[in-house]
Amino acid sequence: MNPSPSPAAAPAMSSLRQRYGERYRWYLLISVMVGTMASIMSSTVVNVAIPGLSHHFSLDQGRAQWVSSGFMVAMTVSMLTTPWLLGRFGYRRTYVGTMLLLLGGGIVGGLSPNFSLVLLARVAEGLAAGVVQPIPAIIILRAFEPHEQGRASGLFGMGVVLAPAVGPSIGGVLVDLFGWRSIFYMVVPFCLLSLWLAYKFVPTTAPGGVTAERSSRLDWLGLALATTGTLCLLNGLVELRAGAPWHSALLLMGALAALIAFIAWQKRLAGAGGSPLMNLSLFGYRQFAMGSIVAFIYGTALFGSTYLLPVYMQVALQLSASYVGSILLPAGIVLAMTIAGVGRLADRQPTWLLVSIGLALLAASFALMIVLRLDSPIWPLVLFAVIGRIGLGFILPSLNLGSMRPLPKALIPQGASGINFVRMLGGAAGVSLCAVVLEWRLAAHGDSLANPATSAARLAAFDEVFMLLAGLCALAICAAWQLRPTKAPEPDPAVPPRPTR
Template sequence: MATQPLALPTQAAMPTGFKKWIIVVTAISAAIIELIDTSIVNVGLTDIAGNLGVTVEDVSWVVTAYAIANVIVIPMTGFLQRYFGRKNYYIGSIILFTVASYGCGFADNLWTLVAFRFLQGIGGGALLSTSQGLMFDAFPPSQRPLASALFGMGIVLGPTLGPTLGGFIIDNYHWSWMFYINVPIGIAAVMLSLAFIDKKADELNIDRKSIQIDQMGILLLAVGIGSLQYVLERGEADDWFDSNVIMWLAVAAAIAIPAFIFWELKGTKEPVVDLRTFKNRNLAIGSILMVVIGYGLFTSVLLYPLFAQRIVGLTATQTGKLLIPGGIVTLPMFAIVGRLLAKGQSPRTLVAVGYVAFASFCFMMATYNMNASNGDFITALIIRGIGLAFVNVPLINQSVATLEPRQLPTGIAIVNMMRQVGGAFGVAITNTYVTQRTAVHRGDLVSNLQPGEMLTMERLNAITQGLIAKGVNSFDAVTNAYKTMDLIISRQALMISYLDTFRLAGLFFVVSFPLLFLLKSKKMDAAAAKAVADAAH
C-alpha cells in the first residue's frame, strides 16, 4: 500500500468564499442522501411488498442488499481513492448512486429492485467515505473541528430524516419517490463537484501500473464481510441455522474473515486494508466503542418507529414528525462540540457526556408504555440527539489521533466500517431479542389468565357486551371477545419486549463505558488533520 508523503496545504490553496461553501453543501448533501437511504425504506416495506406482490420477509432484501454493499466498499475506500483519484472516485460514485436510485424507483419486480439497491449501496459507501475529506480540505487546520461538526450533522440527520421523509412519502405518494427524490440531488451534486472540486496534486498523474491490486484481499473481504452482514441482517427472519443459506454463509464468514486477516498481515506487501493499524490502542478501543454507537443508533432507528406505530398507534407521518424537534436541537449541539474541540476540550470527556445521554435515552424509552405521549417521545429523542452530537465526532477524532499520517486512511475507514457492523449487530440482536422476549412475556401473561378467574371473566364480559351493543350476535360476540383478549395479550407482550430491548441497549453503553478511560488523550496536530482530509473519512 504505497502512500505518497503528505504535505500541509497553504492557506492560498484552500477554497474561499462562495466556492468553499458550495463544497461544504455538496459534501454534506451527498453524505445525507446516502445515510437517508439506509433507513428511508424501513417505513415503506409493507407498501413495496404489496405493490410488487411479494411478502414483507422477501422485500427485506431491499434493506439487506444495500447494507451488504455498503459494508464491503467502506473499508476499501482508501485503496479505491488512490487508484482512481479522489475526485474521479467521488463523482463516479455519485453517478452510480443516482442512476441506481432511478433504477430502484423504476423497478417493477423484487429482484430488479434488489439489484439496483446493491449498486446504490456500492455508490453510497463512497459518498459517506469521501465527503468528510472534501470538507476538511475546505478548512484550515484550526477550523477542522468545525468541519467535523458540520459533517457530523449529516451523520445524525441522515438516519433521523429517513423515517420522517419515508413516512411522508408513503402516506402521500407512491413508494418509488423514496428513490426518485435522490435523482435531482445527485445530478446537482455531480454538476457542482465537476465545477468546484479541484483535483489534488497526487490525482493529476496517477500511475496505476505502480499500484498493486490486492485481488485476494478484496475477494476475501467481500466474501467474509458480505456473508457476515447477510447472516446478521437475515438470520432472525430465516430462523438462523435452521436455514441452509444462513448456515453455509456463516461457515463462509468464519473461514473468509480469519483468512482475510492472515492474508492482509502476512500474505501481501500491499494490503487493501492495513490491519496493522489495530496495534494502535486508540484505534482498537475506538473501534469497539464505535460498534456500540452503531448498535445504539441503528437499534433506536429501528425500534422507535415500531414502538410508536405498533404500540402507541401513531401513523408513519406522525412518527416521523416527532423526530424533527430532536434533529433541530441536535444541530447547534454539533456547533458547540466543534467549538469545544477547537478550544482544546478533551474528546474523551465529550464522548463520556454523549455516552451518558444515549444511555439515558435508552433507559427512558424502557419506561414508556402504550399511553406514552408525543411529549415523552420528543424528550427522549432530544436527549438521543444530544448524545449523538457529543459522541460521534470526538470519538472518530480520538480513535485516529495517535495514528501515523500514513495510517489515517485505513484507520478512518475501519472506524466507519465498525459503525456499520455495529448497526448490523444491533438489527440482528434487536430482532432476535424482541422475538424471544415476546414469546416469554406472552407465556407469562397467559399463565395469569385462569378460567373462571374473576378479573378475567369481567374483562371478557365487558368486551362481549360492548360487541353486542354494536349489533354483533351473542355467539359471535363471545368468540370475538376471546380473539380481542388474545390481541390485547399479544400487544402487551410485544410492548414489554420492546422495553426489554431498549434496556439491553442501555446496558451495552453502561458495560462499555469504562473503555473510554483507556483512550489516550491527544489533540490532532496540523499534519494529522491534513492526513485525515486526505484519508477522505
C-alpha cells in the first residue's frame, strides 16, 4: 500500500515555507545532507582504525574485516526499508530516529570493552546509514521544481563528496593522537547538528503532501530474504578470494535462490494487496530499469576502483601511502567542482547524455592506465585519476534524476531506495570482483602480492583488471542510452499517475 495525500500533509510543509520563505527547500536539503555526510563518513573512516582495533582485541584479518563488512551488509539491506519507515512514521521521526541510532552506534563503538559490542555498534551505524541515504533523492524530486533538481543534486553531491575525501585524513590524525576509539566519535558532532536542523527544517510528513500510512506492515519475509541473499553473495565472493571454490559456489547458489524467492514473494504479496519491500512495478518504467543496470555496474566499477587504485599505486608502483594520498587529492578537488557544474547542466541538458559522458570518461581513465610503466612520471597518473573523477562528477548528479523523473510521486521513495540498494550491492560485489580477478591474473603472470618486489608482469596483471573495469563502464553506456525519455509516459499498473503539484 502506498502513502496517499492527506489534507494534514500540506500544512506541515506550507507552514515551514511561510516561516522560512522561498529558501526553505534549500535549508531542508542542507539538513538531510549533514546527516548523510555523517553516515558516509562512518562507512569510510573506520578503515583507518582497523589496524589499531585489531591489535587491541587481538583479531585476525578475517574477524577484523567484519567491522567494514557488517556495516556494508546492514547498510545495503536497510535501504529497502526506507519507503516503509517514511510512510509509517513520517519524515522527521524517521530521520531523527536514524540520526539517534547513528549517534548511539558511534558512542557505544568508542566505549566498547569487547569486539562483539564494537561489531554490534557498526551494524547499528550501517542500519542508520542505509535508511538515511535514499532520503535526499526523494526530497530533491519532491520539494524542488524540475528546473531546480539538477542544481540541488549538484549541491548535495558536492557536500557528500567531502565526507569520504576529508574523513580518512582527519581520522588518521585522530588515530595517531588519541587511538582507534576516537574514530567512532567523529560522527557525534555531525549527528548533533543534524538533529538540531531536523527539528527546525524537516517536515513531519513529506515534501509533496504525503502523510504517514499507519496501517501498513513491514514485509519481514522480504527483508529476511534480501538479507540472506546479500550475506550469501558477499561471503561467497570472500570465499572465492580465500581459495575455497566449493564453499563459494554453495554460497553463490544460495544468493541466487534467495533472489528468486525474493522476487516470487514480492509478486505474490503485491498481488494480494500487501505492501512489498520492493515494488517490482518500478521496473516497468524503462528509464528506471535501465538506470538500475547502470547503477549496479557503476557501483561495481566505483567501489572496485576505490580498492584497486591505492593497491596499484603502493604495490605495483611502490609509492608510499602518504604519496598516494597527495596524488589523489587534486582528483578529489576536481570531483567536487565538477559535481557543482554538472548539477546546473542537468537542469538544461538530457540526463542520459550526461551519464553517458561520465561513463565514457570513467572507462577512458581505466583504459589509459595500461600506458603507465615502472619508469613513467607521476603526472600521467594524476591526469588519469582526474579524468576518472570528472566522469564521476558527470554521473553522480544525473543518474538518479534520469532514472526517477518518470516515476509517479507515490513511487519515488521506492525508486530511491531501490536504486541505492542496487548501487550498493554492485559496490559490495565490485571490491571482491577486483580482488579475485587481480589474484587470478597475478598467478597467471607468475607473481603474487606477497612478493615485496614489483615487476612488469605485476603491472600487466593490474592492467588487465583496469581493462575489465573499462569494459564494464562501456557496457553501462549501452544501458545509459536507454535513459532517454519515451514520447508518452508509461503506465504503472499498480499506482495510477498523480498530477504534479
